[in-house]
Structure formats: structure tokens, C-alpha cells
Amino acid sequence: MxxxxxxxxxxxxxxxxxxxxxxxxxxxxxxxxxxxxxxxxxxxxxxxxxxxxxxxxxxxxxxxxxxxxxxxxxxxxxxxxxxxxxxxxxxxxxxxxxxxRGVQLHATKAGEPLYRKLGFAPVATIRQHQGAAYCVGFHAPRTGERLRPAGRADLAVLTALDAAATGMARGPLLEALIGEAEGIVLDRDGVASGFAMLRRFGRGKVIGPVVAPDPEAARLLVAHWLGQRQGEFLRIDVTEDSALSAWLEEAGLPAVDDATRMVRGQPPAPAAVRSFALVSQAFG
Incomplete structure (x- = not known):
């Protein structure tokens, strides 16, 4: 030696x-x-x-x-x-x-060269927004939509929505989140079609995951938490193509950093719902 x-x-x-x-x-x-x-x-x-x-x-x-x-x-x-x-x-x-298994991670600029050597390829940019939110105005649900609290009885449907959005079977993670986070569900014509969670993390609270069928629905879900937590320090990590970044900036949550989503394997195919905000950069 x-x-x-x-x-x-x-x-x-x-x-x-x-x-x-x-x-x-x-x-x-x-x-x-x-x-x-x-x-x-x-x-x-x-x-x-x-x-x-x-x-x-x-x-x-x-x-x-x-x-x-x-x-x-x-x-x-x-x-x-x-x-x-x-x-x-x-x-x-x-x-x-x-x-x-296929593997996903979120890379800093410093870490990206190593991950490329290990077979990872970049697939998306993640934008980290944080700050003290202020009033974002009233966001009215569209016809047939309503927001309601999420509870343990919703675990199966939230897990199914999350799996459709991410391609991953994250039931244990969703169960743990329900145990410590606040959650809301978007119902469309009586059918659960999206959800968003808020929990304690880091310097304040983090909004995520956010799963929704379209950007307007995602804004409705996020606006709920921004309105509920005006003046509190909040963080949310959104995909660059989420159409949320400019709106979050206006709401008082500036973009402070980017990360690169990288995968080794074939990324999951798009489904009827999308992931607009991460649980965390570790969990995806």
C-alpha cells in the first residue's frame, strides 16, 4: 500500500x-x-x-x-x-x-463534469426561487375546479398523480410528507387532478412537490401557499419550462440559483400531469 x-x-x-x-x-x-x-x-x-x-x-x-x-x-x-x-x-x-435502475440527480456546475463521466446526461434546468412572498392577488379556480386540504385518505391518489408526473414509485416519500407537511388537492369535476405540499425546510418553508395538469393549475396551487404565508421565507424549485419563474419573481421570490437535472437511463415519458416543483433537489 x-x-x-x-x-x-x-x-x-x-x-x-x-x-x-x-x-x-x-x-x-x-x-x-x-x-x-x-x-x-x-x-x-x-x-x-x-x-x-x-x-x-x-x-x-x-x-x-x-x-x-x-x-x-x-x-x-x-x-x-x-x-x-x-x-x-x-x-x-x-x-x-x-x-x-435509471437514476436522476440534480447537479451543480462543479459536479456536472463528474456526472457526465459516469454516464449521466442533462435533461432540464431547475430554477431555485426563494424569498419573502407578498400578495399575489386572487387566483380563482376555473369552472369545475376547487382546492381542498389533503389528508391521509388521499395518499393513494397523490401517489398515483406523482408517479404519472415523475415516472417514479414514491409512495413511501409521499406517506412521509403527508405526516409532516400541509397539503392541498386540486379537484376537477370531482376528480383529484393535482396537488401541492408545504413543509418546514432549511431557512423557512419549501413549496413542493407541485403536480398539476397545466401551468395555470400549478399557479393556482402555488398561489394558495403564497397567499397563506405572506411575509414568510419560502423556497420553491421549479423546472425551467414550468412557465412559473417570471410569475414567482413578481411575487417576491427571485431566482437565486440553477441546477441541472441529469439522468442515467431513459427519462420517463410525459403523462397527463407534470411535476412543476420538486420535493427537493435530492428527492426530485
């Missing part, structure tokens, strides 16, 4: 006891994740840790959403450990956990 090999960090399973140190790693990168956000992510997936001198210096996590697809995220290497190929080690380990 060379001296360089001897200095390589040890890779092991990411444990709940590591999450305080993991949160410190993410905070050093100006990521907003609280300890509670790390716990939520790990409770739904699995992760690996890099340890050097009994200190956490790297993380990565994956989530398997049914047999066809999974997502990757929370990939961090401490600045002083970069340039040693550790990001590639983390990624290859998590990809092996997902097996033959």
Missing part, C-alpha cells in the same frame, strides 16, 4: 449519529439543510460516509423509488479532501446500490 493509499478515507455506512457532522459539512457549502432535513433524507434512503482521522469528510445518499428509478443526492466532499477522486468513489458506491 502506498503512502497516498494509506491516507485515503475509510468508506462506511452513513449512520444517524453522523448527521450532526454531515450538517456541518453542508453548512460549510452554504446549503440550508437543518439536522432535521438530514434525518428526513436518511430515514427514506441510505447513505455512505467517508471518514478520515475519525472525522466525517464526505457523504452521498440514494433513494430507490420502485424497481425502475432512483435518485442520488447529498454528495459532499470536504474542500481539503477534494482532488483525490473521492467524489467518484462515493458516486460509484451509491450507483451500485441502485443496481439497474
Amino acid at each position: 502506498t503512502e497516498r493509499d494509506a491516507r485515503q478515507p475509510i468508506m462506511r455506512a452513513l449512520d444517524p449519529a453522523d448527521l450532526g457532522a454531515a450538517q456541518a459539512l453542508s453548512a460549510a457549502l452554504s446549503w440550508p439543510h437543518r439536522l432535521e432535513d438530514w434525518n428526513f433524507a436518511l430515514s427514506l434512503g441510505e447513505g455512505v460516509a467517508l471518514e478520515s482521522g475519525r472525522r466525517l469528510v464526505g457523504t452521498a445518499m440514494s433513494w430507490a423509488f420502485g424497481p425502475g428509478w432512483g435518485t442520488l443526492g447529498m454528495v459532499i466532499v470536504a474542500p481539503e479532501m477534494q482532488g483525490r477522486g473521492l467524489g467518484g468513489r462515493l458516486m460509484e458506491t451509491m450507483l451500485s446500490r441502485l443496481g439497474t
Whole structure:
């Protein structure tokens, strides 16, 4: 073993006891994740840790959403450990956990070259909006539409709508969200046709996921939360083609960053509903 090999960090399973140190790693990168956000992510997936001198210096996590697809995220290497190929080690380990599934992730500009080498291709731009929302005006439902609260009895239909929009079987994620988030459902002629959730995350609250049949319906769902939470710090991550960005800017949520959605595998085919806003960049 060379001296360089001897200095390589040890890779092991990411444990709940590591999450305080993991949160410190993410905070050093100006990521907003609280300890509670790390716990939520790990409770739904699995992760690996890099340890050097009994200190956490790297993380990565994956989530398997049914047999066809999974997502990757929370990939961090401490600045002083970069340039040693550790990001590639983390990624290859998590990809092996997902097996033959198609994989989706959201890349920073710094991470995109590595992901391309691993077979990922860019498919969309994600625009992060955040700020203190103010009044967006009244958004009236169209004829036959109404908004109503979402509850546990809606889990099956929300899971079906989410699967149609994302191509992923995210039932456990939706169940966990219903347990800690507020939700609304868009009914059209008595049929659930979209939904949006709001939960505590990072510096304030995040709106997402937002699933809807068209941009006007998505604006109706998002406007509900903007109106309910005027003056509060809110975040929403929308697809560039959502037709929501300019409207969000006017509502007081400027675009502050972009990420690139990348996939390894064939992206899911479009369905009758679309995903307009993410749960998070880790979950998709």
C-alpha cells in the first residue's frame, strides 16, 4: 500500500449519529439543510460516509423509488479532501446500490463534469426561487375546479398523480410528507387532478412537490401557499419550462440559483400531469 493509499478515507455506512457532522459539512457549502432535513433524507434512503482521522469528510445518499428509478443526492466532499477522486468513489458506491435502475440527480456546475463521466446526461434546468412572498392577488379556480386540504385518505391518489408526473414509485416519500407537511388537492369535476405540499425546510418553508395538469393549475396551487404565508421565507424549485419563474419573481421570490437535472437511463415519458416543483433537489 502506498503512502497516498494509506491516507485515503475509510468508506462506511452513513449512520444517524453522523448527521450532526454531515450538517456541518453542508453548512460549510452554504446549503440550508437543518439536522432535521438530514434525518428526513436518511430515514427514506441510505447513505455512505467517508471518514478520515475519525472525522466525517464526505457523504452521498440514494433513494430507490420502485424497481425502475432512483435518485442520488447529498454528495459532499470536504474542500481539503477534494482532488483525490473521492467524489467518484462515493458516486460509484451509491450507483451500485441502485443496481439497474435509471437514476436522476440534480447537479451543480462543479459536479456536472463528474456526472457526465459516469454516464449521466442533462435533461432540464431547475430554477431555485426563494424569498419573502407578498400578495399575489386572487387566483380563482376555473369552472369545475376547487382546492381542498389533503389528508391521509388521499395518499393513494397523490401517489398515483406523482408517479404519472415523475415516472417514479414514491409512495413511501409521499406517506412521509403527508405526516409532516400541509397539503392541498386540486379537484376537477370531482376528480383529484393535482396537488401541492408545504413543509418546514432549511431557512423557512419549501413549496413542493407541485403536480398539476397545466401551468395555470400549478399557479393556482402555488398561489394558495403564497397567499397563506405572506411575509414568510419560502423556497420553491421549479423546472425551467414550468412557465412559473417570471410569475414567482413578481411575487417576491427571485431566482437565486440553477441546477441541472441529469439522468442515467431513459427519462420517463410525459403523462397527463407534470411535476412543476420538486420535493427537493435530492428527492426530485
